Amino acid sequence: MAIYSPGLSVLSQNAALPPDWPGGYWLHWLVFVVIIMTFVLASIMGFIYFERRGIGRFQVRLGPNRTGPFGILQPVADAIKVLLKEDIVPAKGDRIVHWLAPVVAFVPVLLIFAVVPFGGGAILADLNIGILYVVAVSSVTVIGVFMAGWASNNKYSLLGAMRDVAQVVSYEIPLLLSIVGVVLLTGSLSMIKIVAAQDLPFILLQPLGFLIFFMAALAEINRTPFDLLEAESEIVAGFHTEYSGMKFAMFYLVEYAEVLAISAIITTLFLGGWRGPLLPPFVWFLIKVFGVFFFIFWIRSTIPRLRIDQVMAFAWKALLPLALLNLVITGIEIVALPAISPWVIILINLGVLAVLVVVWSRFFKLGGGRVAV
Amino acid sequence: MAVKTELKLKTEPFVLNIGPVHPSTHGVFRMRVTLDGEVLIDLEPVFGYLHRGIEKLAEGRTYTQVIPLTDRLDYLASMSNNLAYVMAVEKLAGITVPERAEYLRVIMAELQRIASHLIAVGAFLNDCGAFMTPILYMIREREKILDLLEMVSGQRLTYNYMRVGGVSQDIPGEFLPALRKFVQRMPSYIDEYDQLLAENEILLARSKGVGILPKDMAINASASGPVLRASGVKWDIRKADPYSVYDRFQFDIPTGSVGDCYDRYRVRVQEMRQSVRIIKQVMEGLPEGEVKAEVAHFLRLPVGETYAHIESPRGELGFYLVSDNSIAPYRLHIRAPSLINLTALRDMTLGWKVADVIIIFGSIDINMGEVDR
Numbered sequence: 001m002a003i004y005s006p007g008l009s010v011l012s013q014n015a016a017l018p019p020d021w022p023g024g025y026w027l028h029w030l031v032f033v034v035i036i037m038t039f040v041l042a043s044i045m046g047f048i049y050f051e052r053r054g055i056g057r058f059q060v061r062l063g064p065n066r067t068g069p070f071g072i073l074q075p076v077a078d079a080i081k082v083l084l085k086e087d088i089v090p091a092k093g094d095r096i097v098h099w100l101a102p103v104v105a106f107v108p109v110l111l112i113f114a115v116v117p118f119g120g121g122a123i124l125a126d127l128n129i130g131i132l133y134v135v136a137v138s139s140v141t142v143i144g145v146f147m148a149g150w151a152s153n154n155k156y157s158l159l160g161a162m163r164d165v166a167q168v169v170s171y172e173i174p175l176l177l178s179i180v181g182v183v184l185l186t187g188s189l190s191m192i193k194i195v196a197a198q199d200l201p202f203i204l205l206q207p208l209g210f211l212i213f214f215m216a217a218l219a220e221i222n223r224t225p226f227d228l229l230e231a232e233s234e235i236v237a238g239f240h241t242e243y244s245g246m247k248f249a250m251f252y253l254v255e256y257a258e259v260l261a262i263s264a265i266i267t268t269l270f271l272g273g274w275r276g277p278l279l280p281p282f283v284w285f286l287i288k289v290f291g292v293f294f295f296i297f298w299i300r301s302t303i304p305r306l307r308i309d310q311v312m313a314f315a316w317k318a319l320l321p322l323a324l325l326n327l328v329i330t331g332i333e334i335v336a337l338p339a340i341s342p343w344v345i346i347l348i349n350l351g352v353l354a355v356l357v358v359v360w361s362r363f364f365k366l367g368g369g370r371v372a373v
Numbered sequence: 374m375a376v377k378t379e380l381k382l383k384t385e386p387f388v389l390n391i392g393p394v395h396p397s398t399h400g401v402f403r404m405r406v407t408l409d410g411e412v413l414i415d416l417e418p419v420f421g422y423l424h425r426g427i428e429k430l431a432e433g434r435t436y437t438q439v440i441p442l443t444d445r446l447d448y449l450a451s452m453s454n455n456l457a458y459v460m461a462v463e464k465l466a467g468i469t470v471p472e473r474a475e476y477l478r479v480i481m482a483e484l485q486r487i488a489s490h491l492i493a494v495g496a497f498l499n500d501c502g503a504f505m506t507p508i509l510y511m512i513r514e515r516e517k518i519l520d521l522l523e524m525v526s527g528q529r530l531t532y533n534y535m536r537v538g539g540v541s542q543d544i545p546g547e548f549l550p551a552l553r554k555f556v557q558r559m560p561s562y563i564d565e566y567d568q569l570l571a572e573n574e575i576l577l578a579r580s581k582g583v584g585i586l587p588k589d590m591a592i593n594a595s596a597s598g599p600v601l602r603a604s605g606v607k608w609d610i611r612k613a614d615p616y617s618v619y620d621r622f623q624f625d626i627p628t629g630s631v632g633d634c635y636d637r638y639r640v641r642v643q644e645m646r647q648s649v650r651i652i653k654q655v656m657e658g659l660p661e662g663e664v665k666a667e668v669a670h671f672l673r674l675p676v677g678e679t680y681a682h683i684e685s686p687r688g689e690l691g692f693y694l695v696s697d698n699s700i701a702p703y704r705l706h707i708r709a710p711s712l713i714n715l716t717a718l719r720d721m722t723l724g725w726k727v728a729d730v731i732i733i734f735g736s737i738d739i740n741m742g743e744v745d746r
Contacts, residue, residue: 059509155389159411159727224504225575234731236396304575305502307728308411366578370724371412 032124036113043289044256045075050290051297058301079249087245090153097151102243102250105144109257111137115191116264119274119281123192130191131179134265135172138220141254142168145239148251152242160238163228163308167219170315171226175216177323181209181330182269195273203270204346208326208353210270212319217266219311221258224300228308263292310366318364322356386414389727393422397500397731400741404718404734411726416719420712423745431705436462436537436672439702444531446707447743449492452485452522453685455535460616461681461692462537465674471663474539475618479655480552481522481534482617482683483648487559488518489686490599490641490648493738497638498570500735501579507569514562517555524548537672539665553656559649563642571642580634584721584733587632594717597710598688599640600737604632610684617683622654634736641738671700687711687738707746711739 049064049072056063064071089098115130117123127133142165149161183189185205186197194202203210219226230238240251267273267288276284306314329352333345392403401422407415427446431439443454456478463470470478492515495508519529525544526532534541570576586596591604601608609626611619627643629636674696682691688710695704714737722730 055504059506060513061509155387224502227502228728234397234728300504301506303503303573304498304570304579305728306575307579307726309726310578361574369582 029124036124037110039118040110040113040257040260041253043260044253045079046290047256047260047293048075048078050293051300054294054297055301058298082249082252083246085245085248087247088242090242093153093242094151097147098242099247101144101148101151102247102254103144104147105141105254106250106257108137108140108144109254109261112261113264116261117191117195117268117273118285122274122282126190126192129189131183131189131194131265131269134261135176135179138258138261139168139172141258144254148243149239152239154242156235156237156241157239159235160228160230160241164222164239166308167222167226167228167311167315170312171216171219171319174212174315174319174323175220177320177327178206178209178213178216179269181206181326184327184330184334191268191273195268195275198272198275200342200346201270201272205342205349206270206326206330207346207349208322208356209330210266211353211357212323212326213270214266216315216319217262218296218299219315221262222255223259223296225303225306226311227300227305228311259293259296260289263289263296266292306366313366318360322360325356384409391730393419397735399496399735399739400744402734402739402741402744404730406727406730408727411728413722413725413727413730416722416730418715418718420741420744423741425746427746428705428707431702433701435700436674436702437670439705440535441531441533444533445742446709446746447489447685447687447690447711447740448530449740450485450489450686451530451532452481452534453489453683453690455532456482456617457681457683457685457690458692459535459537460683461679461694462672462674464681465677465679465694465696466537466668466672468538468666468668470539471666472618472660473543473662474664474666476655476659477525477540477544477664478535478617479619479622480652480659481525481532481540483651483655484518484521484552486648486686487645488515488522490645491515491518493599493686494566494638494641497634497732497735497738498576500732501576503570503576507566510566510569514559521548521552521555524551536665536668538668539663541665543664549656549659552652556649556652556656560646563645563649566642571639577635579728580638580732580736582631583634583729584725584736585631585633586717586721590717590720591632594713596688596714596717598684598686598714599637599644600688600714602626603629603636603640605630610682610689614682616681619651621658622651624651634732637736637738673698673700682708685710687740687743688714707743709743709746711737711741711743715739715744 052074053063053071064074067073067077089095112134114124115127115133145164146161149157149164152158182194182202185202186194188194188197218224222228222230230240235241240248243251264285267285271288271292274281274285276287279287329349333348337345386407386409389406389408390403391406392398393401398404403419403422405417405419406413425445427442431442434442440455440458443458444451446454462468491511492508495511498507499505522532522534523529525548526534526541586600586604588604588606591601591606596604597608605628607626607628610616611624612626624647627640627647629640676696676698678693678695680691680693682689684690689708690710691708693704693706693708694702697703718734718737722733725733
């Protein structure tokens with residue numbers, strides 16, 4: 001990868017970041033920030049196009065194909081359209097909060113990309129608490145969503161926002177616990193070291209952890225089947241019902257930036273990051289990110305949505321115990337079988353995954369039902 | 374009234390207007406719901422937004438001119454409306470319909486039933502949150518049915534095909550081969566719909582046991598059609614009071630056992646299979662001959678009243694006709710199954726959550742053109 005990485009070089013020279021970081025690397029740092037912003041926005045455009053065309057195919061139709069060759073300029077056309085739209089604030093809404101909400105939601109998602117390793121050394125800041133930082137920062141987005149729901153003075157928005165808060169807070173726990181399994185294997189929270197530790201992708205060593213992380217991540221980014229906060233058939237558009245113009249575009253960007261971030265993190269944590277044979281690291285990274293994203297919108301176009309109480313039950317009764325079990329099993333393996341071949345561990349873990357999934361699918365019921373009124 | 378909470382938080386129910394403009398109200402229906410959090414504690418259906426006074430308009434038109442008005446009732450099943458109306462007129466006038474016309478009517482009514490159920494099932498799955506995919510698969514086949522109906526009537530939505538004493542014109546030469554092709558393929562398409570979602574765990578969790586309409590309540594509410602049959606009542610006017618030539622064909626009446634949303638969905642899918650079965654038999658026995666009896670242009674019916682009913686895709690569609698020997702009906706009343714099936718909506722939805730209310734409402738499969746008339 002040609003991008004010069006101040007982060008890595010600082011790290012390789014000094015074990016810990018100097019207090020005046022980025023020190024003499026301000027210019028590099030700035031350039032890299034611009035590159036990352038461009039990458040994020042360009043990828044979101046690519047994602048939107050990819051998803052619309054892909055879902056079109058899933059739904060026995062063509063998808064956008066009129067704007068530019070193969071409809072590739074459709075996201076651009078949409079962006080221009082949405083920028084020119086009138087900006088409407090509800091009459092009795094809270095103007096300031098309404099204005100602030102998209103920003104509060106968008107900035108944390110962008111911050112995540114600071115610690116995503118795009119290639120061998122292409123990382124803005126190799127924090128030694130990398131993955132913890134990701135989890136901490138990403139959960140700020142929900143505040144923006146709740147602000148939007150509150151400030152809109154709309155009951156649909158409020159319902160959507162309340163659902164989002166309950167859901168995201170619940171799913172953060174299994175999400176974190178499944179990350180701990182990876183951290184145990186690596187012995188570090190640093191994203192660079194997590195990638196470096198994956199001679200075998202952690203999806204093999206941590207199949208259950210991957211499954212939990214993936215499902216919890218879907219809930220975190222509000223994708224089907226957990227897209228309750230903007231459940232179109234129920235609460236119109238959820239928290240962004242009252243948004244239009246650029247502010248709506250910001251929420252739209254948040255949605256896709258979150259998917260991009262989660263795809264990048266899944267790639268980094270479980271799929272070996274940028275590592276891969278033959279092709280350059282950055283290409284590998286992109287292939288994996290788009291692969292994960294393909295899987296996410298495949299799910300979106302396939303299965304129905306859960307109900308809010310079922311979503312919560314799934315987090316607390318299925319994912320949380322499974323994540324704890326995964327943690328215990330991983331810990332035992334690391335302590336008791338330190339020198340064993342990883343392939344044995346993979347076999348054990350796949351067996352454990354199969355048994356647990358069968359047991360849970362047999363005995364776990366989503367439940368929920370009629371409330372006596 | 375409020376659901377008890379352990380915490381001493383002050384909560385109060387709030388009123389939410391779902392509709393008249395809402396993605397899931399299937400037209401301009403409005404539900405004024407009182408919610409306690411997500412739980413519905415009261416529901417008041419409000420309709421009349423699409424009232425066009427069709428019953429009154431009919432009083433100022435000749436018997437033939439009323440037929441296009443009936444197209445506008447249940448616009449997803451125009452053929453069924455045509456059929457029920459002309460049957461009422463023929464019954465009062467004592468007109469015998471030629472054999473071939475009766476067979477053609479059955480073909481059209483059953484094609485219409487398939488087309489209507491495709492939209493019903495697709496919209497129901499859409500309400501469950503399966504993002505547009507199932508309904509687009511079903512619209513693909515509905516288009517083929519619309520092509521067929523366009524061949525015979527020249528229209529794709531409001532056919533105006535039936536006439537007093539027969540049908541407006543004989544089928545064109547290319548109709549039967551096209552119909553044969555369609556009938557051959559349709560069963561495998563229905564299998565495809567089942568493969569999409571029928572056994573999906575999330576769909577089962579969302580719709581099994583949800584919105585139960587008990588047998589006795591269904592009968593008391595005078596429900597009909599798939600809604601009644603899903604509750605386990607084997608009542609189908611094609612069998613109970615055979616009209617046209619339905620008594621000559623073999624078919625089963627699919628029934629549900631519990632009366633929940635899932636049963637209503639399954640009953641509709643099964644009915645599509647039965648309709649295909651009927652069409653196959655009709656094609657085999659289609660006689661040659663006239664398609665329209667000799668009927669006076671300005672038809673004067675004898676003084677009297679009559680009621681003719683058919684099994685439309687949504688239930689018992691009846692036309693109550695009073696004649697004073699003029700060229701126009703003295704009074705025309707329409708028993709609209711959509712409206713009457715809505716009677717039990719409140720009892721079915723009380724205590725369920727917002728998301729359930731939407732799918733319960735969707736599973737009744739109403740059509741606003743018919744509810745408001």
